[in-house]
Amino acid sequence: MILRQPRFAAGLAVALLTLAACNAPPARGQDQSLPGPDSPILADIIAEPVAIASPDGRLSIEFWSEAGLPRYRVRRDGEDVISPSMLGLRFAVAGNLERQLWLVDSEMSGSQSSWELPWGERRVVEDHHNELRVSFRHEDDADRGFDVRVRIFDDGLGFRYEVPVPDGEHRAIVDEVTSFAMPQDSETWWTPAADYNRYEYVYRTTPLIEVDTAHTPFTARLPDDGVHVAIHEAALVDYSGMRLDQQREGVLTAELAPGPDGIAVHKDGAFTTPWRTIQVAEEAVGLINSDLILNLNEPNVLGDVSWVEPGKYIGIWWGMHINTMTWGSGPMHGATTDNAIEYLDFAADNGFAGVLIEGWNIGWDGDWFNNGALFSFTESYPDFDIEAVTDYARTRGVRLIGHHETSGHLTNYENQMEDAFDLYERVGVTQVKTGYVADAGNLIRIDETGEERHEWHYGQYAVNHHIRVLEAAAARHISINPHEPVKDTGLRRTYPNWISREGVRGQEFNAWGVPPNPPEHTAMLAFTRMLAGPADFTPGIFDLTFNGPDSPNRVQTTLARQLALYVVLYSPIQMAADLPENYVANPEPFQFIRDVPTDWEESIALQGDVGDFIVTARQERGGADWYLGAATDEAERTVTVPLDFLEPGRNYTAQIYRDGPDAHWHDNPYDVAIESREVDAGTTLELWLAAGGGAAVRLVSSE
Amino acid sequence: MILRQPRFAAGLAVALLTLAACNAPPARGQDQSLPGPDSPILADIIAEPVAIASPDGRLSIEFWSEAGLPRYRVRRDGEDVISPSMLGLRFAVAGNLERQLWLVDSEMSGSQSSWELPWGERRVVEDHHNELRVSFRHEDDADRGFDVRVRIFDDGLGFRYEVPVPDGEHRAIVDEVTSFAMPQDSETWWTPAADYNRYEYVYRTTPLIEVDTAHTPFTARLPDDGVHVAIHEAALVDYSGMRLDQQREGVLTAELAPGPDGIAVHKDGAFTTPWRTIQVAEEAVGLINSDLILNLNEPNVLGDVSWVEPGKYIGIWWGMHINTMTWGSGPMHGATTDNAIEYLDFAADNGFAGVLIEGWNIGWDGDWFNNGALFSFTESYPDFDIEAVTDYARTRGVRLIGHHETSGHLTNYENQMEDAFDLYERVGVTQVKTGYVADAGNLIRIDETGEERHEWHYGQYAVNHHIRVLEAAAARHISINPHEPVKDTGLRRTYPNWISREGVRGQEFNAWGVPPNPPEHTAMLAFTRMLAGPADFTPGIFDLTFNGPDSPNRVQTTLARQLALYVVLYSPIQMAADLPENYVANPEPFQFIRDVPTDWEESIALQGDVGDFIVTARQERGGADWYLGAATDEAERTVTVPLDFLEPGRNYTAQIYRDGPDAHWHDNPYDVAIESREVDAGTTLELWLAAGGGAAVRLVSSE
Incomplete structure (x- = not known):
């Protein structure tokens, strides 16, 4: 066994987990029908799993070959997040990379840096990860196989295939074997992808076992109030998009959209795939506060x-x-x-x-x-x-x-x-x-x-x-x-x-969609669709009952909630979607839309539960003001928000746009209360959100 | 325009519907970007829809080209069953048969015959249908196109593509364009096919709009207590299986399972596809009493x-x-x-x-x-x-x-x-x-x-x-x-x-499935899976609570229902699935299993609603005895069954195996009552079925 010495970036610690024997996958060679590690072609087979941990040491991923089948698993604090799952690629003609593959090489490194977004949820993005490359090679041909490169952060990881193919050779990829195994009774939030439609669906909340196919980001929570997980991909370039398909109970498998010739992806020579990403967070808002997807993209x-x-x-x-x-x-x-x-x-x-x-x-x-x-x-x-x-x-x-x-x-x-x-x-x-x-x-x-x-x-x-x-x-x-x-x-x-x-199933569905977007929809989006990046949802409808209050075609939120969306749903461009006359008729709430920026120095998802509610704060880029948005589902609730994200010692005027006491998305969507109060970092706001309601707050710095 | 004279089989009437102008599809030539019917290559374009009706004249299908797009629609009593829908095939390389296709020829005939099943639900199968072949050809190449052959019966129809391809030429089919448009709020009963799994699913009851992908048979009922429809295929030979995919709201589109090279179907030279079948029945049991699928298969x-x-x-x-x-x-x-x-x-x-x-x-x-x-x-x-x-x-x-x-x-x-x-x-x-x-x-x-x-x-x-x-x-x-x-x-x-x-999701799922089959399952199967043909469901479990009454792994029916399955679910081979010791311990109900045959002279689904309940009678092949089976969902109900299927004037002893008065699938599954009474064709049986229950009756001829 040859394990190359990990290369450590100066000043960074890379944790290599030593796996306890009780957690190790089955020893190789038990299955007599497949050759053991004594391949005459592959001299240097690594018989033990190779693992790497996140900078904080709590998240880990390990790779091994089980009787020639490349496998991986992800754990946090020693508990499975993704239980042993498959890796591999299939091609239209010979050369599948799925079986008879053995782990022959690995290489580790680490990196800590930061970089700036020209526009975004925050100006400075921190990138602190460890990196592992493992090489799987075929027992009959040491040139055939793939590397898997993984970058692991405290809040998740991404891995991609790097496939050596000789120049001049073509690969027609028909299938990806990558799977993601989780308990069948995990809670999941997802949209169907059976027809590879355009992501314009109402989100479903089901146990994992009821998922057929799903688009990504796919959000889940492991049983017994376990960690939150989001599966997605990063840097989809010159490749076909991935959906998830439950091909065996509790196992989501990657599927690639096919081309008109039946081939998902055509590649000439060596290629890499997009990153398959797995975000992991104890609190649901941890998924939102992650920059994993951006960090895995090229500058x-x-x-x-x-x-x-x-x-x-x-x-x-x-x-x-x-x-x-x-x-x-x-x-x-x-x-x-x-x-x-x-x-x-x-x-x-x-x-x-x-x-x-x-x-x-x-x-x-x-x-x-x-x-x-x-x-x-x-x-x-x-x-x-x-x-x-x-x-x-x-x-x-x-x-x-x-x-x-x-x-x-x-x-x-x-x-x-x-x-x-x-x-x-x-x-x-x-x-x-x-x-x-x-x-x-x-x-x-x-x-x-x-x-x-x-x-x-x-x-x-x-x-x-x-x-x-x-x-x-x-x-x-x-x-x-x-x-x-x-x-x-x-x-x-x-x-x-x-x-x-x-x-995304945007505002337009409230005009003609069957059904319109339900009250939970935008609270749900924060933990699902928005993990991918900005959405042009087109918020700001003030005439919520444009077809009359009894028409099914209406907006299923309160008016205050429409304001909250400018903070809750990030986009560097935000539409005020309604007719100008409806803004002219409602100058007081319209003032928030006039004020709210679309580019941010910092953003913090403060609290929330997937599909239930979300509270987000953002600081204007190049300014001292903060903005707060809160949204709930069909249930009214009171959120208690410490303003400890404000600059200590600085005074702010909170301009609060909240649901009035009689507000309800269906019965009284227009009851909005607007008020001001002085606050600072020591203040705690209590905001009552009506059914289908929300709150928007501008926190104007005194200086 | 040249429309060949229909050829009529002797003694058979073929109804050619004349379409009222108000129902005609949009006139061609409105779309200036597509050529009109004056193609220099296609001299004999048929500008009007070509239709054919069922022998009773109530069901019809018509074909036309809408601006070069081949379309069809199905009506019953003038009302849409399948509203205008698409036809076509796509290939991995050039030669798609989808656009620029015009109707150039048609030919009609009719047939009435009967034939014998060596074993089956009935000995003699009647085959009475009208037949239409329409030819669509490409405006740039009169040799390129397809024929559609349709056979239309009183209880449904099948159509298939017949594709002329020169000898020595290959076609790699990647997609079928065939669609089936129905109202979005149709009731549907279906299993998911997103992963092309092995049909082992609990059935879903949803409006059409909630279907992602579905296996066939796919059962639906049009809104406002409209007709029942079942979509399936017949004679799947040297082709890939079809699933249905809702690619636009209310439109199910055929999808073909892909091969490992990304190609669904490889064909050399001319080929025909399996029949795409559409059964239509006012009453749900009409779907079951149809021999459409068998009639469309080769002898x-x-x-x-x-x-x-x-x-x-x-x-x-x-x-x-x-x-x-x-x-x-x-x-x-x-x-x-x-x-x-x-x-x-x-x-x-x-x-x-x-x-x-x-x-x-x-x-x-x-x-x-x-x-x-x-x-x-x-x-x-x-x-x-x-x-x-x-x-x-x-x-x-x-x-x-x-x-x-x-x-x-x-x-x-x-x-x-x-x-x-x-x-x-x-x-x-x-x-x-x-x-x-x-x-x-x-x-x-x-x-x-x-x-x-x-x-x-x-x-x-x-x-x-x-x-x-x-x-x-x-x-x-x-x-x-x-x-x-x-x-x-x-x-x-x-x-x-x-x-x-x-x-099918068979009995075995009651041993270890999560969840076990629900009480409605086998009543549902009668109207869905069983439309395809015999199923080896393996009925007859007597020890329904083999893991104890509180275990989730149990059978969710009464014992009487297990007997009913031998009549309700047709198979020429039927297992008595339980351990012999459980039959030895229950000789009285076991007698029904000993008696019931598996081959039938005649079968009649008497009454039922999809997923709710089913009552079926069958006459033993080569015998005079009849057998009756009834099954309900989780709701108890009383079914009133006139025995008018019995031979008039003949006396029978009804050996009735029914749910006892305290029976309930969960609370008391073993309460079974066995009794005899004399009946004839004028008798009406009232059978109370417990929640998750059923009844089995042997009607022993007195002669």
Whole structure:
């Protein structure tokens, strides 16, 4: 057995767990049908599990080969988090990496550093991890196998496959063997992924055993009030997205979205996979307070990104969802020059940075849902003068936010993309919302023979498409906010112009969704979808009962809760989604939307339970003010919030927007109480949250 | 437009629906981006929908091309059953059959006939249908396209693709576009198929909108007490199994299980797909009383099959499930010669045809679940003398039932199969239970390079494997009862030695399943799983609380319900699954198991609601006696059953096995009342069924 000496980074301790014999996996060689470690080809087989621990020593992962099957397990304080689980890859033609693989090499290191986010939940991100590389090789061919590289932090870990393949050779990956075994009665919070839909689902709360397939982030809590776990992936680049499939009771297995040729991922030569991430936290908020996903992504490749601008926006948008306007042309067309000027004025008067205008371009009048080829991204409808609109915007110090609905026709968009971004660059548009409305598995790509190919939103082609769009946009200092996107895997670190995205059952479902988002929805999102990164949820609906109080199509929150969402759900761009007239009619609560920033010096999820409630505090970037948001599910509750995150000795005025005493999301959503009081770091706020309610607090520094 | 004159079979009327203009699909040519019908290549485009109706004229299906997209819809009495839905196929390389396809030809016929089942729910099957073939061809290539052939019966229809491909050309099918659109609030009863597991699930009752993926048969009821619908497939041969995936709200789309190369189906030259079937019935029992699936299968290809023997059996089996015996060797080994002789005696003494003995062969002592290569199918354990056992069986006039657990290692089994069947033929075994225990997607095939490939239980390779096994067995006059099989699609008509199968969450889950099968389970199965064909559910557990009454591992029915299952759940072979000692201890109820046959002259599902209750009557084949079975869910109920199915004027003695007055599946499962009364066709029985209960009645003809 040859175990290379771990290399320690200066000043860092790396803990190598010594496994107690009682915890060791079954000894090899018990199974007489498989060769033992005396392979003539693999001389240096490591017979014992190789483990590495987090910097604080409490979390560990170990790797071994059980009769040729590569396995891993994760423990915290000695207790299983992920019990022994599988590793491996399968290919369309020979060369599977699954069996007859033995652990032959390992290498360790550690790292502690910090880096800055150009925009984000916090300015400075700490990265303190230990790292282990283990090598599994085939007993018949020492060149065949994979390495697993793991980075382990105090709050979780990520591992990825690094697969040596000779130059010039191709690999067609059809399946990933990676599994995640947890007790069947773990509590889980998840959305179904059976159809690889666009992540627009109500979350389910079930025991693990009731999961069929699930998107990630997948959040769980081990039985008996055990630790919280979130499974996801980081740095999804030139690969296919992973979903989880319960192929055996209690065992979630990775599945990769297939391409139109049945192959999930095509790779030439050596390759690495995205990181498979496992966050672990005692308290649910620990999942939110982790920077694991960002730390596992590559640094910014765009250089100076000062042109990426967080900020708030309004839009000609909600009217289309509640049927007072249309995307297509005609008497109710929303995207007219006149409407644009009205919205630009409102934005300028109220401190918004931009106005999104959808339906401005030719293509909305046909069967656009099923024929993305109809869209032009450079031709406006006659009643929308883009030059006039952007000229006027410039005089008012605001911007038009661009819009590219592709209806999932990737090729039609890629063919026009350069021209489309040129146009936007010329007229001063610096942010574009893109859209990929299409049935699951029905993104359209025209292949080299001229034929249509059908791609999943999470397939390798679509994953790469998003990067191509980001790069074309970045070259023109434009940021991208895709809807119906691929999920977030932290690539905003690498491409900071990936300013936000949808990939969530957003506010629009309250206009027409069956059912609308339930009262718990946004409290649930904080512990699930939002672990991936920013979401363009579009909060701020004030007219919660736009179809009348008895219509099923309404918002199932109180008004105060709509304000809380600006703090609870992070996004560097935040929409005020309602019609301007509803803000004009409610100037007092609207003041919070005017005040709240979208870029933060620091963020702290203070308390909460998954799907029940969440309390979050954030400090304005470049400022001394803090903001607090609280949201609950269908149950009213009182949260007790010590303000010990404030700067000691400094005085603050708390501007509190809370549910009034009669508030209830269904019966009385508009009862909001607004009050001020003086507070400091020693103050404890008691905030009563109505059923479906919330609270938003601005903590204005006295200095 | 050229519409060929329909050819009418003599004496049969074929109804061609004339579609009212208000129901017609959108006129073509509205979409300027797609070519109109004036294709220079396709001269003879049929611009109107082509429809065909069932013999009674109430059910219809129509086909058309909507802007080049082939579509169909199904109506009953003018109301949509399947609203406009998609047709098409996608391939791994160019040549998709999905768009730019136009209706160019159609041909109609009709047929009325009857045929005999060698064994089955009834002796004579009526086949009365109309038939339509429509041809869709590509606007750029008149040789590219597909035909759809539909056979429409009064109680449903089936359609299949018939795809012309030049000889020598290959098609790699990755996806089927076929969809089934129904209202989102339809009631549905289904099992999840997200992992293509082995059909061993508790059924779910949900609105359609909550379906992710589902296996077939998939049962639904349209809103407002509309018709019942069951979607399934028939004649799954040399193809991959279909599951349903809700890719858009209210639209189920066909998905095909992929092979290890990512391709669902490989085809050389012209091919036809299995039939996609849609059963339609006003009453739920109408689904059960349909022979649609059988009628769509090809006739018997095995010739004289008098050697296929329906009958009852016991087995050395339940002991392994409740941990009083083991499959593997050792002191608790179940499959010993001594145990075999004891069971053979019990079988002979009580009229059973056979004794299943599991764990007789070498291979059970290793990690058999994960290594099917361990199994030998010709070598017995030393304590099991197969010659002695079968010699003794012969003296007692009963048979050993063979057992081949493959643990999913298809190649290991195929390599030994001929020898294994030779052995069984030599010792007089005429039925073999096979087994494919393996995780979803983990059937093992060793390819031509010696490498492991992983197959789904429903992939094309496994589908063909089952046929290979059937043919090898048939050559030796052996019948096959596969567990963890591919689903039933009616192939017992073509291969009558396919004597039964599992593919259901069977009795064994009551021994160790979490949770056990709920009280409604078998009432649910009648309307769902059983629509596919016989199931080896293994009823007849008398010791319902084998782990004590408070253990979660118990049977959640009354004892009378266990008797009812022999009538409610059809299988030509039925196990009496409990330990012989439990039958010896309960001779009165056991008498029903001794009496009940397994082959039928006629069967009638009399009344029921999906998942709630079912009442079924069957007449013994070659006899005058009838048998009645009734089963309910967790709710007690009284069923009122007119015996008008009996022969008028004939007298019968009803031997009634019913729940006693205090019976309840949980509180008092053993309270069974047995009584006799004289009845005739004018009698109406009132049967009270306890919660989780049932009733079994033998109606003994007086002559």
